[in-house]
Amino acid sequence: MASDPEKPVTAAATQDEDDVSPIEEVRLTVTNTDDPTQPVWTFRMWFLGLLSCSLLSFLNQFFAYRTEPLIITQITVQVATLPIGHFMALLLPKTKFTLPVPGLGSKSFSFNPGPFNMKEHVLITIFANAGSAFGSGSPYAVGIVNIIKAFYGRSISFVASWLLIITTQVLGYGWAGLLRKYVVEPAHMWWPSTLVQVSLFRALHEKDDHRLSRAKFFFIALVCSFSWYVIPGYLFTTLTNISWVCWIFSKSVTAQQIGSGMRGLGLGALTLDWSVVASFLFSPLISPFFAIVNVFVGYAIIVYVVTPVAYWGLDVYNATRFPIFSSHLFTAQGQKYNISAIVDNKFELNVAEYEKQGRIHLSVFFALTYGFGFATIASTLTHVFCFYGREIMERYRASSKGTEDIHTKLMKRYKDIPSWWFHSLLVVTLAISLALCIFLNDQVQMPWWGLLFAGVLAFGFTLPISIITATTNQTPGLNIITEYVFGLIYPGRPIANVCFKTYGYISMAQAVSFLSDFKLGHYMKIPPRSMFLVQFIGTMLAGTINIGVAWWLLNSITNICHDDVLPPDSPWTCPGDRVFFDASVIWGLVGPRRIFGSQGNYSTMNWFFLGGALGPIIVWLFHKAFPQQSWIPLINLPVLLGATAMMPPATPLNYNAWIFVGTIFNFFIFRYRKKWWQRYNYVLSAALDSGVAFMTVLLYFSLGLENKSLNWWGNDGEHCPLAVCPTAKGVIVPGCPAN
Helix, strand or coil: CCCCCECCCCCCCCCCHHHCCCCHHHHHHCCCCCCCCCCCCCHHHHHHHHHHHHHHHHHHHHHHCCCCCECCCHHHHHHHHHHHHHHHHHHCCCCEEEEEECCCEEEEEECCCCCCCHHHHHHHHHHHHCCCHHHCCCCCCHHHHHHHHHHCCCCCCHHHHHHHHHHHHHHHHHHHHHCHHHHCCCCCCCCHHHHHHHHHHHHHCCCCCCCCCHHHHHHHHHHHHHHHCHHHHHHCHHHHCECHHHHHCCCCHHHHHHHCCCCCCCCCCECCCHHHHHECCCCHHHCCHHHHHHHHHHHHHHHHHHHHHHHHHCCHHHHHHCCCCCCCEECCCCCECCHHHHECCCCCECHHHHHHHCCCEECHHHHHHHHHHHHHHHHHHHHHHHHHHHHHHHHHHHHHCCCCCHHHHHHCCECCCCHHHHHHHHHHHHHHHHHHHHHCHHHHCCCHHHHHHHHHHHHHHHHHHHHHHHHHCCCCCCHHHHHHHHHHHCCCCHHHHHHHHHHHHHHHHHHHHHHHHHHHHHHHCCCHHHHHHHHHHHHHHHHHHHHHHHHHHHHHCCCCCCCCCCCCCCCCCCHHHHHHHHHHHHHHHHCHHHCCCCCCCCHHHHHHHHHHHHHHHHHHHHHHHCCCCCCHHHCCHHHHHCCCCCCCCCCHHHHHHHHHHHHHHHHHHHHHCHHHHHHHHHHHHHHHHHHHHHHHHHHHHHHHCCCCCCCCHHHCCCCCHHHHCCCCCCCCCCCCCCC
């Protein structure tokens, strides 16, 4: 069947010198031809797209609760569906059927309209990735359901949960569609990250005459990954986190704080588990080496310089009263804070109980991560302004003149999406969101005006952040800003705060992700209407599966997310949701005034905003003063300061493994075995992800549901029980030696 009704055109495009893209990277990566006769609305596309979307949503939500939450990215789908698509093109019958289509007469249809083509492949990949912003795995709003049911022990209905997830995922699509003409069609809005996808699509669809094809290599690597994971995943789970320093110094708190990869600084910690390597930071095989270096420098400074000095050297905020690395909340005496005691029957802050327990205290690393988070936000804005401000303005002016390159001209062959599609989507989603806030307010807490405020905030930031992402590949986040602002305006209500953060931050992130996918479709010459429908249907399907899996696990696994009462080898510790819960307490229940304001212990953290804002200005001034020093502009403070943005829930073990493996593949193999890297690097990444995912699910359904496990030393966790202990004298914590 034809892709979309199009104007009759020739397959290849002619072009003048002025038609080519003004961006060199685009000229080198994207082809300037198109074949509009290639079918995209095929049975293969729908079957593989729906299957990939369903599998990815199930696996990513399933893994989201685990200690090492492996995220299956769209690159895995991109690689895995290629041989299946070619196989279906060989296997399916080519018989044509004539079907009546209302309003269009009769149309011919075939299950196999010809060879599996690149456009089908692009739509399948976008289909699979539709449910998550920038490949983030589980939808952000599922975290709200998790903390209500697992951490607060309250209830929320399935209907309210489903509406919350769907509306937060879809809301941004409405205004994103209206901004396409500003950040997708202009040639100067080039979206660097999409070029990686374009390169991989072209590489995968090139003629493959090698004896070891990519498909064979993928299958061999997948079988190896699948087979190996039974060892760290079930038989010998200590291989997941080999913290050998703890084994040597089994009675030393300080040594275990230094050596524990899960609860300490992770010095020397190793892993033989791919899920640890790829957790939180995605696969290191697909991250460029310069990014790995930037992350390593920032990580090393924060974890191995700043944190030890703050903890052992300066005892900042009485740091030694608490663990050195923990996302839990504590009392002044070093005991875990009883959050449930300060929540009243209205799901709001019980001020009397809060004053009885006293102020909330954080581990020194957790406090510093908030400070560096503040600095990262501020530094991103000033860094972009100083180093990219002129470029952004020039490109925006050039794009506003309406100049068209060859890609925009080729896309004019296809019917555009009517504006009323986006207007209708925006109005309907906003109406449902308002109904959720008004009629189910007892479950979501957020007032209707909070929703409108969040929508205005997200809409206001979508265009500038899209322009920044489209020209610099940096995407400033709104999560800390949204929770900080609403915590000041509407304190004492934890669920209202996380709902506001989700509507304000994720709707913007979804809009930017939607626009990024549209730019990929723009480069790959995908009919716009096909793009829209695939993204919308994929988002609805993914959100439904996500909440279904979440509901199932939350109601079937005893003590899920409570790491203090789960068995040592239990994987269901929900590290991401633990941090999400703590954020709801800090910003929503207790409020920023009682944490980062005059009524709290951490008011000095606000100075990080100023430091982060001034840092890039100082670097820029040095660059202007010493232009011959080429290394100065390479100092990217947003990357350095934000290197540990995923910690917690990510641990030093994750970072050590990610940096080590990424350096091997993207420096040594890339430099000395470039042809091998070019052919198999991304394929290997996809195979490792897939093998671990399938074996983990198999282990859970075959053994986990029956609670069958092996009880021996190798399955007793990390063997660093003292890493969670404080070192200050007089602080008594159960299970820790007296100081």
